[in-house]
Amino acid sequence: MLSEIVDIIVYILLAIGVFFNLLAGLGLLRFPDVYTRLHAGTKCTTFGAIFICGSIILLGLKMWFQGSSDGSVLAIHTAGALIAILITNPTGAHAIARAAHRSGVKPVGAVVDDLEGKPARKSAPMKKGADK
Amino acid sequence: MLAFVVTTILSFIIYLILTTGSGTDIVILNKDFLSWSFEEIIIGIVLSVIVGIIAKKLFVKKNFRMANPIRWFRFIAFIIGPFFVGMAKANIDVAYRVITGKINPGIVKISPNLKTDLGITMLANSITLTPGTLSVDIDEDKNDLYIHWINVKKEALKKKPVDCKYICGQFPRWIRRIAE
Amino acid sequence: MIEIEPIYLTVLGLLILSITLCIIRVFKGPTAPDRVVGLDTINTLVIVGMLVFGIATRSVIYIDVAIVYALLSYISTLFIAKYLEGGEF
Incomplete structure (x- = not known):
């Protein structure tokens, strides 16, 4: 009885995660420029990954309570992968957005652009000893 | 010195979390959940000392407020x-x-x-x-x-x-x- | 022959459909940053697919590979962004 309820919860979480991942692909096709595509590509994949990882952790805990020795290892490693995704995904999006703005891509249809016209700051000066 | 110790202990804990369930020499709670073999522990200590030497200046900047x-x-x-x-x-x-x-x-x-x-x-x-x-x-x-x-x-x-x-x-x- | 339950096959099929949409963006994209956005999204979707495949076959090795793939794809994204920016390495 309990295991069937856990199975249904796992299926619902998987469905929500896959829906948001599909939304990321669709948004990547429909939006007009780089910045709005980054909105779709970053937020939706991170949120979908949270739900899919949650379902996998739940299934691993269920396997562990049923006596399989792989279950706990599966749950712990999936939590590690989730933390890696949560830290790296927005930072990568930030790097791409900054590179796009410095290489001269303008936001389409922007009503205001405070960063416009500022000279690209030179990258932080290297230490003198580094380029010997 | 304190920076080195903090970095080493944190990287060793992460290594232990990632290699749990590798053997049955050291068992804390359960045979399946928190158990390691001696080889994994020794390699973990060596690797985390190396990481501590390399990364102590990057990991700890000025003070230890995040240790709270x-x-x-x-x-x-x-x-x-x-x-x-x-x-x-x-x-x-x-x-x-x-x-x-x-x-x-x-x-x-x-x-x-x-x-x-x-x-x-x-x-x-x-x-x-x-x-x-x-x-x-x-x-x-x-x-x-x-x-x-x-x-x-x-x-x-x-x-x-x-x-x-x-x-x-x-x-x-x-x-x-x-x-x- | 690996036996997989049909629910996981459906999930993997929908993830592949999403990856296909991203590949269309990679080929169409007018500027270089558009293609990089597509590649970054494909990386995250591949990581999620590896996790689902790991739980479908009940093997831990795919999840370990997924962690390493996440960190390496992050570094590759940072390097491509630095290259587009035109700064010094």
Whole structure:
């Protein structure tokens, strides 16, 4: 009885995660420029990954309570992968957005652009000893 | 020296978490859950000493304020509470804009008055994952952030730099209590 | 022959459909940053697919590979962004 309820919860979480991942692909096709595509590509994949990882952790805990020795290892490693995704995904999006703005891509249809016209700051000066 | 010890212990704990269930020589709670073999422990100690020597100057900057466990509890409360609610709102917002195609974008500047590097990193990541905003660039002298905003409100543009409450709500107050 | 339950096959099929949409963006994208956005999204979707495949076959090795793939794809994204920016390494 309990295991069937856990199975249904796992299926619902998987469905929500896959829906948001599909939304990321669709948004990547429909939006007009780089910045709005980054909105779709970053937020939706991170949120979908949270739900899919949650379902996998739940299934691993269920396997562990049923006596399989792989279950706990599966749950712990999936939590590690989730933390890696949560830290790296927005930072990568930030790097791409900054590179796009410095290489001269303008936001389409922007009503205001405070960063416009500022000279690209030179990258932080290297230490003198580094380029010997 | 203290920086070296902190870095070594933290990397050793991460190594132990990733290799749990590798053997049955050392068993703490259960045969399946917390158990390691001697070989994994020895290799873990050697590797974490090497990591501690290399990364101590990068990992610990000035003081040890993040070693306080109260800050970690506040951080977990922040992740579970306002941050997750913000992410759910953000995804429903993106779904609405994907389906209807209504956008009104712009790049605005905010000044959140955070001083530390860790705080500004956490604020930039939170802003990227919450509704309608994406951090683009940073002014490193004054810690001002440039934000790409997908739906610019008219009343927010009267004052420059734009008020924080339109972009990120109460996040700077939470992060000031976590990281400063 | 690996036996997989049909629910996981459906999930993997929908993830592949999403990856196909991203590949269309990679080929169409007018500027270089558009293609990089597509590649970044494909990386995250591949990580999620590896996790689902790991739980479908009940083997831990795919999840370990997924962690390493996440960190390496992050570094590659940072390097491409630095290259587009035109700064010094």
